[in-house]
Amino acid sequence: MTYTEQLNPVESPIAEFRQTSKRFDSIVAADCLNLQIRKGEFLSFLGPSGCGKTTALRMLAGFEMPSEGEVMLDGVDVSNLPAYRRPVNMVFQHYALFPHMTVADNIAYGLRQQKPRPNKETINAKVQDALDKVRLGDFGDRRIWEMSGGQQQRVALARALVNEPKILLLDEPMAALDAKLRSEMQFELQKLQRELGITFILVTHDQEEALSMSDRICVMGGGKIQQIGTPQELYDRPVNRYVADFVGKSDLFEGRVIDTRGDLAKVELHGAYAYCSFTQPPENGSEVMISVRPESVSIHKHPPQDLAADSTLFQGVVLNRSFLGEHTEYVIRHDSLGEFLVLASRQVEMSLGQFAAGETAYVVWRAGAALIVEQK
Template identity: 60%
Template sequence: MSNSPDKTIASDSVAEFIGTTKRFGSITAADGLSLRIRRGEFLSFLGPSGCGKTTALRMLAGFERPTEGDVLIDGSNVSGLPAHRRPVNMVFQHYALFPHMNVAQNVGYGLRQRRPRMPKAEIAQKVAKALGTVRLSDFSDRRIWELSGGQQQRVALARAIVNEPKILLLDEPMAALDAKLRGEMQRELLALQRSLGITFVLVTHDQEEALAMSDRICIMGNGRIAQVGTPGDLYDRPRSRYVADFVGKANILTAEIIETRDKLVTVRLRSGALVAVQQNPDDSRAQADIAIRPEALSLAAPDAPLPVATATLPARVTHRTFLGDHTEYLLEADDLGTLQVNVPQQAERVSGGHDVGARVHVLWPEGTGLVLAADD
């Protein structure tokens, strides 16, 4: 992203990375990050292990100091400010709750450390309000080991929000939960963020979690920001092969660019088939990677009538997997390698499906797919 100031966004930003770099000896964990975090938004840092997302979060929290560049909160440079003096709170992956304290004591711990001391009655009032917010009002006297994983997470959230931070930081807080509970907690966490109006910044490697919860997602790779956008932008308009491959599933094919017309680009696949796909900013190359989502393709028997303006790719079914709302097909396409096609169950029932080993046509509608920018 650009370092140039944007007055509209800047006035509404609660935090900002400005050319922020963090090195650990010879290893660059975060490389020249430039990002504005908007007030009241739910932002996720998403990427594989070692991509720099946790380092970015820790620099925002104050647990790491940038080697170069700055970190701003509410317009003030906090790069040298320790964690306890920043208006942020953090929920850790394993919650970091005190086992020797009950729920109320855990939630009120930060308030009891304030100087000058806060009156006990005020602490009790704030703790009660925080526990009510996370629906744990009846659990104030419980010990931590008496709680389920989801309840422990709510205690960690209550302990964070009781201090009324400007930013709440979440370091993979649902990684230890089972799949069903994780889904429930995602919905609860999102509802909590909307009700409080606090900026939430989440670190996760789970793309479904980021897509489901975020207003915007910052995709990280090799310590750099690969792309920032809404979940819809990143899914429908990934700029590079890295982003297309990381967010959702995509068929990525190398193609020769033939011509550009009306925001569409005609490309020739290795099989010789010509398809028209959406344009990306850099179409001056002779070759480019093309991405198309599995659900954008469909299947037809070789003798079936074909829709107008649709390219056909001959293929053979190698795997067929029923997944409830859709059937996932893996195909060996002539001269193209493996393709994935996801067929909705309604369409599957109408066609009767295609058996493993069957010859089919993969249908590629005009204007579907996208030319990807080159990865750095």
């Protein structure tokens, strides 16, 4: 599938891929990308290693030229324009700061390369403004090796922002930070982006990072755009198995469509029935893949007495229990469906009790909780 999305006609994209591909010899790293990026949005390219997300970012930056198609920035075709002539700046994963320079000199480096070069007073004022934006106003005289990992990241941000780019590109800038600091920096980046109003484009393999920070997410796989949407759209309405499996956790089952009425399809699942939502109405008798989020599945010691007629019920055996703080993750085994996950909140466990490995459990999900997705 080649995914294409169009903006509202009244909007003018700040950046755009038009049928853009990039090949390295026989390897297609980016395959016919079509994407419009909005002014002032926080967009993330999300996907595993080798999916094409970094290649897309590097084509925007000018570090790679497209093999086919166009790369547009603010309405101008920059496909063959070198990086230094593009109105973008990039923050790299390892920051690429100069250890022999002070923080202020690192930030001023790009300004000093400009032609004509700004005068000293202008450079100092812009450097101080950039330091204040990233809350390092008093750190200008420090050396890079005296800064913590989070502070170094902010120095790299300041260095990118001081040139007043129209777009800021972020190449997994938090990959080297510990979990607590990464969470803090995610919040700081979101806040900074809202304050500045600059378009931020992030590359990440971390789904939680993309979901928590982005206005929209572009899910990449096999060099193609699999789906574009808000975090909630991607989580609630994945278009195919790849997105359902990569964005969050999903239980995936194969079934056969029995009937379609209104906005639900009745799907047979090894002796039970699931009433599933869908994006495109399926044909009766067709084999389909359905996705159910583990938190949409409830777990019980006994079959519920007040079970709705259109709910789905299975009996299984608990294989494993993992306590994860705010919830517990159970691995359930069904003879025909195989293994799948159920997430039980602490409140559920407090009222129903815990399930031990080897114990029989009954799992239920309501009508519409399952979604028919493309099998790819």
